[in-house]
Amino acid sequence: MYFRRLIVYATAIAMLVAAGGTLFSGAAWAADFTLLNVSYDPTRELYQDFNKAFAKQYASKNKHKVSVRQSHGGSGKQARSVIDGLQADVVTLALAYDIDQIASRAKLLATDWQKKLPNNASPYTSTIVFLVRKGNPKALKDWDDLVKPGVSVITPNPKTSGGARWNYLAAWAYADKKFAGDQRKSKDFVKALFRNVPVLDSGARGSTTTFVERGQGDVLLAWENEAMLALKESGSDKLEIITPSLSILAEPPVAIVDKVVDKKGTRKVAQAYLEYLYSAEGQEIAAKHYYRPRDEKIAKKYEKQFPNVALINIDQAFGGWAKATQTHFVDGGTFDQIYQPGAK
Amino acid sequence: MAGVLASPNLPLHPPVRKSAPGRRAIPWVPIVLITIALLYLALFLFVPLAAVFYEALRKGATVYWAAISEPDAISAIKLTFIAALIAVPLNLVFGVAAAWAIAKFDFRGKSLLITLIDLPFSVSPVISGLIYVLIFGLQGWLGPWLSEHDVKIIFAVPGIVLATIFVTFPFVARELIPLMQAQGREEEEAAAVLGASGWQTLWYVTLPNVKWGLLYGVILCNARAMGEFGAVSVVSGHIRGETNTLPLHVEILYNEYQFAAAFACASLLALLAVITLVIKTVVEIRYEQREKEFRT
């Protein structure tokens, strides 16, 4: 009986402690400012380093401590979380379309957000390359090789992954050039490509894991920075990067979420955070993490790291993200069409 | 069947307890069956469990320790405990209340109530998370109001706790209801007739009778609460060091090429599962002992 009472009291105390932990978990931080950076999948390592550097620099200049929390996931998924209430101070996503959605659906920032920072609000760029097994046993040199039968291609799901959409459009752009803009032939080309895809992960990182760790597929369509990171992590004795003849200029944009920073009072810090991405140190960190920097001096310094590749621009080739999404990625768009059995 | 056995012409022998009954017992049948059973269990159960611990310790004990003592891992462990510490007692109280109402009384609509209580058990975890987003998300019913008053539910700890409560909702009730139904009401009625109040009856008569079932229900509830993945993934926001439970943290590590670390954290959860099973077995042994004492 005594024992029973003890159990009841112990449970009650434990519950109170837990409830208290819930309420005060936010206040446990000693920082003066806390920013939440909601980002996409491949930037995990980049922001780990960048946040440290930024905190140091900000503390030395402004005598305030800044702590930056990170959240990562597929770009579309992250955008949706912000729309549903995830209180991001800044968003650093894979494509402008996702941030456009935050602006239009949740009205959390102005629709002309992309003009608020230089270079279309993209402090660094990347592109799409092929990651293959060492020695390139299937001799995959260009997009044409990927549609051959017997080749297994790994790419994430364009419905949920920003990187996958860049992959899709890069392939389509190549087909456009090859078939002189015949959209039916381009669609058939991309259809043949996806017929060679055995597994669709929801995010870029999931696909990389599938290719590198689980040994699936002959080639991974990946962000350039992601491929280079995989090479570093898994060893250049197992993998190599092939640059196709044509690829797409991927501009992952960044933005401040106006409504959140105004409510939290973190606008100045958030602004400084994003501007630091454009500074020399920020650009250097980006380049170190295999992102192509905008700053010309830093770009020159890391020139050898980034192969030359003909890059097409989404605005020129596809009329911008809104149009591209309407055509290709909404329900009933070309991606859905190529998965319809028996559809043309 | 009963008719044949009652025939008076059959010689009556005292029952013979053999482990494999039958005169024409084929000796290799047990061995074959045991082997097949063990093979099936190995394929689906033992090998994956072993894989978790193997992968966790593959890079050595230092990497293992570093993985589980790293700040994000610690806050994930803390959050997991918080969610369980709130969800389990709440569902425990609910389970006792529901079992009391259902087992000790008759009323119309009882089976409907039981089916409703069982609902979270059969709902996909993704849907479990989705419905809370629909209510508390910015675009949901209460979203705008919550945002104005700066109350964070979804994508914060309260949302995770809510989703955990939902998915572990029926565990204790499901254990208690059949148990209390099987035990009947005589003891409680005797206590009431002797003048005990409702609470006294509950505390001194009912609960001691069901304590092993209660414990079992609590253990299962806790295991599920700490291990829930799908529902929490939808409502979490994945803010590192803040809204990641241990299962989510495992997924993050897995996605960052830190496989040994991912399996290290996974092994903590697997260890918890094994401890759960050990406690359950001990409970069962004690229960059987008490039954035996009761009978002799």
Added chain:
Amino acid sequence: MTTGIFTRPHSVLPGFNMALGFTIFYLSLIVLIPLSAAFIKTFTLTWEAFWTTVTAPRVLASYWLTLRTSLLAALINAVFGLLVAWVLVRYKFPGKRVIDALVDLPFALPTAVAGIALTAVYATNGWLGKPLAEMGVKVAFTPLGILVALTFIGLPFVVRTVQPVLEDLEKEMEEAAQSLGASQWQTFQRVIFPTVLPAVVTGFTLAFARALGEYGSVIFIAGNMPMVSEITPLIIITKLEQYDYAGATAVAVVMLVASFLLLLAINTLQWWSRKQRAQESV
């Protein structure tokens, strides 16, 4: 005394109103109201829109995949679960207690851990995946992998529903059958199997219901290819990510209705099984 639709004859025991009241309150707050949110959101769709969404080819393919893998996994668990229960109840062998306890592992192990463990084991470079791949069988990232994951999580259900029935089985009946000349197989077929059948069916339905909604353990090992290896919960998430909330809830509602019907079936089966056992013990 009455409490709305829950009417009952007067009872000696106190606390009915409070217990029932609290039960209904908590149930509504945590379960019923949130679940209704899914239905209400779906009602914002017109009937045609709803119908088009839930019968889209990709969605239909996912139902079919989810259905057949869950059914098959539950069947495997029914057959082997009966075997395991038989072995655990009837025979003695070293380590039996440990194995008996481990059968509950799928209940206790988090689904995500199960997912990555199974993927690691059954991928083409994994412990079991490698020899299987050499035999030409690919498990991970195919519907076969989904089947493995669903078999794992449904494993304890049949075992745990059949065990008590087997333990309660009266040896006298079997021995009587054998003393009347029945072979071991006939005894099993005519005496034992009919008795455990309700329990097997209950366990099968439980395993089936559990498998239908499973996400965490499947998502790592499934290929997620539309039309081939994409499970229905993933479609819900995909629709969410396209801001198609109503579409996601539409598919969710279909799943909810299916689970509810299954639950009713399970509860009816359990009631039938209890009745049968009550009759047998006469």
